Amino acid sequence: MTAIAVDIPLISLKGQQAEIGAEAKAAVARVLDSGVYILGPENKAFDSEFAQAVGAKYSLGVDSGTSALELALEAAGVGPGDEVIVPSFTFIATATAVSVLGAKPIFADIDPITMTLDAKSVEGACTPRTKAVVVVHLFGQPADMDPLMSLAKSRKLAVIEDCAQSHLATYKGRPTGSIGDLGAFSFYPTKNLGAAGDAGAVTTNDAGLRDAVNELRNCGRSAAAGYNHVRVGHNCRLDEVQAAILRVKLLRLEAWTAARRRVAAIYDEGLAGLPLKRPPLGSESSRPVFHLYTIRTDRRDALAADLRRSGIGNGVYYPTPVHLQPAYASLGVKAGALPVTEAASREVLSLPMFAELSAADAGRVVDAVRRFFK
Numbered sequence: 001m002t003a004i005a006v007d008i009p010l011i012s013l014k015g016q017q018a019e020i021g022a023e024a025k026a027a028v029a030r031v032l033d034s035g036v037y038i039l040g041p042e043n044k045a046f047d048s049e050f051a052q053a054v055g056a057k058y059s060l061g062v063d064s065g066t067s068a069l070e071l072a073l074e075a076a077g078v079g080p081g082d083e084v085i086v087p088s089f090t091f092i093a094t095a096t097a098v099s100v101l102g103a104k105p106i107f108a109d110i111d112p113i114t115m116t117l118d119a120k121s122v123e124g125a126c127t128p129r130t131k132a133v134v135v136v137h138l139f140g141q142p143a144d145m146d147p148l149m150s151l152a153k154s155r156k157l158a159v160i161e162d163c164a165q166s167h168l169a170t171y172k173g174r175p176t177g178s179i180g181d182l183g184a185f186s187f188y189p190t191k192n193l194g195a196a197g198d199a200g201a202v203t204t205n206d207a208g209l210r211d212a213v214n215e216l217r218n219c220g221r222s223a224a225a226g227y228n229h230v231r232v233g234h235n236c237r238l239d240e241v242q243a244a245i246l247r248v249k250l251l252r253l254e255a256w257t258a259a260r261r262r263v264a265a266i267y268d269e270g271l272a273g274l275p276l277k278r279p280p281l282g283s284e285s286s287r288p289v290f291h292l293y294t295i296r297t298d299r300r301d302a303l304a305a306d307l308r309r310s311g312i313g314n315g316v317y318y319p320t321p322v323h324l325q326p327a328y329a330s331l332g333v334k335a336g337a338l339p340v341t342e343a344a345s346r347e348v349l350s351l352p353m354f355a356e357l358s359a360a361d362a363g364r365v366v367d368a369v370r371r372f373f374k
């Protein structure tokens, strides 16, 4: 069988690299020449620049989005015996971050439109052991935070925002990652802001939580003194090389986000009237950033195959909800337990999305989808 060439990929980093390559190489050379590779000036500058970009008081670079979630939960006091409410329609790290701390993830269902946590379902999942909730702004769509925050307040739960896919998205004017107690960001290379390897950050407005994450990421070492280890920590530091590359890309993040929104607007207009569901394009109170542009159709697999035959990349995020993954079989949550999540897993299809995708190529994607439904 001959492979079909992909004309329009789902995600491409080539355009981005062409734009920033020379600057990124100069930044890497600057770090190499400096001889300072761990927690140096690039980290310090990136921490303050990223905090400013996402409207949080503090940001701390770490070595991945998964570490960001783990450290955020640990700083919030999550540990053995606790329960943490998470969506099941997400990348599995949202849940494993809870498990590795010895706590138990409790899966709640999602809103069918934004595909983010539904506050009513979260409320139904609360028990006296519930300690925290992890809200995922999936695909760059902000979750409806007001009801989640008031529920958390009334039950004294910590709120961790999983912002792996939502850099610069805003909810009622506030950037994601600045609303809950802590935000966890991923800079995996294909994210809206991506490093040249693994990287992440934790954001918070609370100086106590900032200190906790700062210590946890650096072997429990106090920021104040030399070898004074005030807690049992980890080594989850962000490399200076990655921090330097992220600083170059952060300068473009607003422009890249605007470009993603333009692609989304072309899809939204072009796909109107077809028997499929489009993601919300945004409103005064919710400004998504389209990490992925994800439609829903009950003919998902046929459409995916048809697009592939036309050379158009596409992907299913996520085909199996976390509660039905083998890793969580021991929790005994059966198929049917989360109907909105399970329907989403059957119906979602992500179309090509990256800042450099041209209007002409976005138009070709629209034409191909329209042909399929004709």
Ligand SMILES: Cc1ncc(COP(=O)(O)O)c(C=O)c1O
Residues within 6 Å of the ligand: 064, 065, 066, 067, 090, 091, 093, 094, 136, 162, 164, 165, 186, 187, 188, 198, 199, 200
């Ligand atoms: C929603 C979500 N949470 C967490 C992560 C974990 O981030 P990382 O791959 O940087 O560890 C990712 C990214 O893969 C993600 O998409």
